[in-house]
Amino acid sequence: MTNLASPTALDTAADEPAPSGRPARAGWRSLLPTMTPWLAIGLVLIGGITLFAVIAPYFVGDPREIRDMGLTGPSAEFPLGTTQTGQDVLAQLAFATRGSLQIGIIVGLLATALSALFGIYGAYKGKVLDEAFSLLTNVFLVIPGLPLVIVISGFVPRESRGLWTIAVVLAVTSWAGAARVLRAQTLSVRSRDYVAASQVSGEKSWRVIVVEILPNLLPVIASQFVFAVIAAILGEAGLSYIGLGASNSATLGTMLFYAQNGFALSLGAWWWFVPPGLMIALFGMGLSLVNFSIDELINPKLKNLRLHRKRARRAARLERELARDTTAKEAVR
Amino acid sequence: MTTATGAAARPVLTVEDLTVVYESDEPVTAVKHADLTLHRGEILGLAGESGCGKTTLAYAVNRLHRPPARIASGRITFHDKSGEDIDILALEDAELRAFRWDKLSMVFQGAMNALNPVTTVRAQLRDTLLAHRPGMSRKAIRERSEEVLRRVGVDVRRLTSYPHELSGGMRQRVMIAMAMLLEPQIMIMDEPTTALDVVVQRDILREIVRLRDELDFAVVFITHDLPLLLEISDCIAVMLEGEIVELESAQRLYRDASHPYTRRLLGSFPSLSGSRGAFIRTGVDETAPVPAQASKERA
């Protein structure tokens, strides 16, 4: 049988079709989630609150100024009413949001850096280092976060318990979960052939981690960062609420703490505790919605789910119609 | 090669004008007007490369295709042993469940990983039997389970094993045992040996051919490995971009393929014992009709 094509034709790639369909996005662009209504809501929430936190403090009065008009409801002069001591709730809210966001971002960055160090570097290096880092991660994972934070914050004298102290305490107790996730992901990426191929090409370790592995982990890292920010804001609010927060800064948690101390709830002064509570809830919701979109990046199956369901319904309907048609035709026959 | 004699008179499955469409932004026709007849005791090879629609065709025959794939036209008729003809596309869900596995079973691609990892082989065989034969006695279940395992050449003691305790070849055999548990009249096998070593593949192929000879079921064997199909099948259908471009007996297909794609596919496999493919090493195709072409390559 001599039905082989000649070698000339055989070693070209021309006759081989490239994958068809619309070109999927890749590289840096592939890291951006697709715009969905949920992502849009999330971004608007985060953007709005961040803008409020950055700009509003310049337009409101002194949040600490005490007036002789305790516990008045919302009015033209004070849109969100006043506290028991006559302080402007809106002004307090502006500064408190700024404080909470600061804490959230600082802790998010610190925790992500720690988890990347212990998760990615350990998993890549393997052997003893991985074992040691894993052990450390696991120890930190089983330490109950909030109680430890309470203990540490309790030990630090009130004067020196500043924003950074609280941030470091929160970061140290919250990086372990993310490190576990990153370690698992790194182990999976590290075992792929392209990592081996770049090692065989002679790439140095740090370059393999930064250039070959890290980009493929970015969605996971982003998701962990967003999660760390939420956790930090909530954690700080919890600490402040029980009076162990940063001494020299105002956050949404301290606002709630004072509202609680001032019996806002029992006095029905909703304008005092609802705004900070709602602010925390909305910001958390915004971050969560963004996180869902990042999840779709990590797990492309989620991304196509909605589209897929729509198509599946259409296909099922068309098929039913066809079946009905053929049965009808047969009945006629 | 054993050709089922007299089988031509007894078709077990006829597929007429089957078209399967994937509903997406631009609907893709995965199977285009396919016509097939499968006879009792016949091994039908379905050959083609990735994305040619061979798996879609096999799934549609069993109505296992998932939306957004849909059957846009065609008839699939199953001719039962009892003489009754069953229109598969008209079956209601409950009838379809009863039909599948009982009359037509399937070994999926990578089936060896389809076993439930947390239950024993025995439990999985029992569950399948009870689902289709509700009243079956415990003793009958045990006997049947042991029999199918013995048939595929797996030690009966393996009944108590968990899937991870078995090798890949062994798990694949268990899946084949599972597929023949209810004595179906058709078995569709989608790349059942692709992930296995050649020696293990040989064992499984021998088992399939032997079982076909003993039990007289029909097999649809899907693979991209044309030489393997030539070895075991009676008939071979070659698929290209959703169309069955050639349907011939294995010998005729090998000696005298009419479609250029079939010839190209056949030519893609260097011959083990012959000289076909020898030019890879030398760069000169001695068997090529125009040797001058080869030298042009460097120019």
Place this chain on the structure above:
Amino acid sequence: MTSVRVTDLVKDYSIRTGLKRTRLRAVDHVSLELTPGRTVALVGESGSGKSTIAKILTRMETPSSGTVDVRLDDGTAVARSRYRREVQMVFQDPFASLNPFHSIEHHIARPLRIHKRTTTAEETRERVLEMLERVNLTPAANIAPRRPHELSGGQRQRVAIARALAPGAQVLIADEPVSMLDVSIRLGVLNLLGRLQREDALAVLYITHDLATARHFSDEIVVLYRGRVVERGPSDAVILDPHHEYTKLLALAAPDPERPGRVTSSDPVDRETIDNSTCYDHFTGSWQEAGVPAAARAAAP
């Protein structure tokens, strides 16, 4: 021009089950030689140790004992720092061996820069396009900025070959380079490898379980069974006239339309009796003891 002499390679893995440690010998005294312009095929089933040998040769694993001696044409040994420039590998799965995040250009430019084959960005770019053209990926300027998922399997494997050759490698380890590709394009990729080998006088180790391509692509076949070499010789001799029972079984298991009915025939020997204690060498025409150091190798009864 570089040659590789592998002598008495042994690789043990220790497996821990509970508190017990057992030693698993994946590779047992394997010796082979890769010389410029020749292809040696390493044939065997999964778990026979062929991938371990590839990993040792590419320095992703260290051998438990034995030596890998890489020498340039003039007889000087290749230094450790230069090793990766001389010995490169083509991986099995072209869908996994290219980083989905990076462009095709990145994959070929990096080895060029690492091994200082090019100095300026301009020069690197030109060389990348040149390399792409060499593996018949044209128009190269169009291919270079693409991402791996925009290419078909065969095209990706061509990129992987270009990457392996980019440092100027003279020794190529090809680990089942076509087994993941569609059949109709396999011969094209093998032909490409064959052409590059002839042009650059590469020493190639072709790892495969496909006997037919092993026979036609390589000059010598080494059959591996449970870590040991059980048969070696010129490729036609090993395939057409197998001596060891395992090789016979392998040859029988490969479908051959020209000799139908073999795959489904019964076993010529009892599978249980096949062992790996002896090796048939077609070059000397004699049986030898397998799994012992080359120097101590005695003629087997």
